[in-house]
Amino acid sequence: xxxxATASDYxxxxxxxxxxxxxxxxxxxxxxxxxxxAIRIIVGLSTFFDAYTIIAIAFALPQLTQEWGLTPTFVxxxxxxxxxxxxxxxxxxxxxxxxxxxIGVLRIxxxxxxxxxxxxxxxxxxxxxxxxxxxxxxGIGAEVPVASAYINEFVGAKKRxxxxxxxxxxFPVGMMFAGLVGYFLVPIYGWKVxxxxxxxxxxxxxxxxxxxxxxxxxLASKGKLQEAENVVSTLEAEVIRRGMTLPExxxxxxxxxxAAPEGVKALFGGIYKSRTFMLWGLWLTVYSVxxxxxxxxxxLYKTWFNLSLDTSLAYGWITSSCGVVASVICALLxxxxxxxxxYTWAFLLAIVxxxxxxxxxxxxxxxxxxxxxxxxxILQTIAFSLYLYxxxxxxxxxxxxxxxxxxxxxxxxxxIGPLMVGFIVSGFGMRFVFITFAVxxxxxxxxxxxxxxxxKGKSLEELSP
Numbered sequence: 228x229x230x231x232a233t234a235s236d237y238x239x240x241x242x243x244x245x246x247x248x249x250x251x252x253x254x255x256x257x258x259x260x261x262x263x264x265a266i267r268i269i270v271g272l273s274t275f276f277d278a279y280t281i282i283a284i285a286f287a288l289p290q291l292t293q294e295w296g297l298t299p300t301f302v303x304x305x306x307x308x309x310x311x312x313x314x315x316x317x318x319x320x321x322x323x324x325x326x327x328x329x330i331g332v333l334r335i336x337x338x339x340x341x342x343x344x345x346x347x348x349x350x351x352x353x354x355x356x357x358x359x360x361x362x363x364x365x366g367i368g369a370e371v372p373v374a375s376a377y378i379n380e381f382v383g384a385k386k387r388x389x390x391x392x393x394x395x396x397x398f399p400v401g402m403m404f405a406g407l408v409g410y411f412l413v414p415i416y417g418w419k420v421x422x423x424x425x426x427x428x429x430x431x432x433x434x435x436x437x438x439x440x441x442x443x444x445x446l447a448s449k450g451k452l453q454e455a456e457n458v459v460s461t462l463e464a465e466v467i468r469r470g471m472t473l474p475e476x477x478x479x480x481x482x483x484x485x486a487a488p489e490g491v492k493a494l495f496g497g498i499y500k501s502r503t504f505m506l507w508g509l510w511l512t513v514y515s516v517x518x519x520x521x522x523x524x525x526x527l528y529k530t531w532f533n534l535s536l537d538t539s540l541a542y543g544w545i546t547s548s549c550g551v552v553a554s555v556i557c558a559l560l561x562x563x564x565x566x567x568x569x570y571t572w573a574f575l576l577a578i579v580x581x582x583x584x585x586x587x588x589x590x591x592x593x594x595x596x597x598x599x600x601x602x603x604x605i606l607q608t609i610a611f612s613l614y615l616y617x618x619x620x621x622x623x624x625x626x627x628x629x630x631x632x633x634x635x636x637x638x639x640x641x642x643i644g645p646l647m648v649g650f651i652v653s654g655f656g657m658r659f660v661f662i663t664f665a666v667x668x669x670x671x672x673x674x675x676x677x678x679x680x681x682x683k684g685k686s687l688e689e690l691s692p
Contacts, residue, residue, distance in 0.1 A: 250455050253476045255477070257383060274374060274395075278397070278399065279405045285405075285409075300653065304646070305360060306523070310518070310638040312361040313368030314639060317631040321373065328442070329445055330377075330440070332373045337432060344422055348422050375615070381444075389562050395611050395615065396611065400551050405421070405425075494629055503633060506633035507633055509570065510635075511639055517610050517644070518641040518644045519641075521547065521603060522644075525539045526539075549607075553605065554612075573605050578665045583598055613637075614634065620690065648660055
């Protein structure tokens with residue numbers, strides 16, 4: 228089924244003229260249609276391989292470390308390079324998505340992603356893979372925040388959390404899949420198989436990007452009401468064809484206000500200033516811990532505990548799979564429990580296994596496997612759902628850029644975490660890694676407790692005027 232937004236064969240009578248308020252009210256009342264699910268699948272496929280590619284290096288590095296004679300510090304630099312690239316991509320393309328639209332950016336980023344993934348196959352030393360990973364990170368950093376804004380803008384308030392997070396859960400699934408490939412194929416075919424596997428399916432999604440409609444919320448915000456009307460009418464027509472009835476749209480009169488500020492400066496004005504800094508803190512803390520652990524664990528098992536390559540990769544996969552299970556649970560429950568309550572408790576609970584590891588001394592791989600996987604699973608429920616929360620806290624005119632700039636601190640945290648592990652392990656020992664991570668998790672919990680706001684059950688326009 229094509230999901231291109233074109234004029235519908237059905238005329239849907241909204242009962243009133245197509246103003247932005249009417250279009251948004253009609254969008255809010257829509258059920259989850261097959262067309263919306265198709266959009267989620269197409270974007271989800273790319274997100275799956277974004278996640279796969281991010282974590283693939285962790286399963287290639289144990290072999291590359293020996294083949295190229297890499298030091299722990301240089302391994303940390305290779306891991307960090309991708310996240311620095313993601314930081315640059317998020318900042319530049321987040322702003323671009325507000326100007327040219329979500330789909331325009333998503334078409335650019337999928338091509339960048341595929342080209343750089345192919346380039347990884349031709350890396351010949353540590354510096355070459357570092358540079359390629361940086362450039363690949365630019366595409367990934369642009370893709371994920373814009374995709375999250377795009378998906379969020381199609382769904383009404385009551386269904387948004389579950390619908391979006393069942394898309395976002397594909398991210399940890401991609402990480403888990405990378406672990407399976409690493410475990411079964413890297414020992415046989417070598418490290419390049421990690422990037423080859425990720426290349427082929429992601430390349431197949433490129434033409435599908437041209438079948439997706441633009442976000443109706445973005446179109447309406449730019450005054451392109453006829454184009455927005457076409458998208459909404461197409462979604463409504465599908466509901467009618469399936470024999471369902473649509474309730475009357477609940478149109479809310481827009482509040483009178485001055486010309487709304489746009490661009491980066493608007494993120495630091497009015498109610499958005501505290502939201503921006505709060506989100507920065509959440510991204511930085513949770514990803515410093517989680518990506519610091521997940522990208523380093525296979526290498527630590529191999530080099531620090533002298534486990535076999537097979538066992539090291541298998542342990543890394545177990546940790547990733549724990550994150551997937553926890554993410555699915557979060558996706559099913561977060562609309563009921565709420566974002567603020569969930570995040571607060573997750574940060575604080577994660578401190579327990581981290582402190583335990585530090586007290587025990589992290590002397591065995593099994594200790595790290597059990598307690599490290601528990602920590603990762605708990606914090607992964609925050610990490611994978613922050614794109615939902617960030618998109619809820621900004622209006623359409625700022626959603627892509629706000630999500631991109633806040634998630635830029637994901638890249639900062641993901642760069643800092645691996646570098647921190649490399650330096651601490653080399654200079655002080657393993658146990659100090661986990662006490663450092665416990666302090667970071669505590670900071671994240673306190674930021675959530677004092678500054679986060681609840682968003683469950685509220686429309687995007689209600690949350691962010």
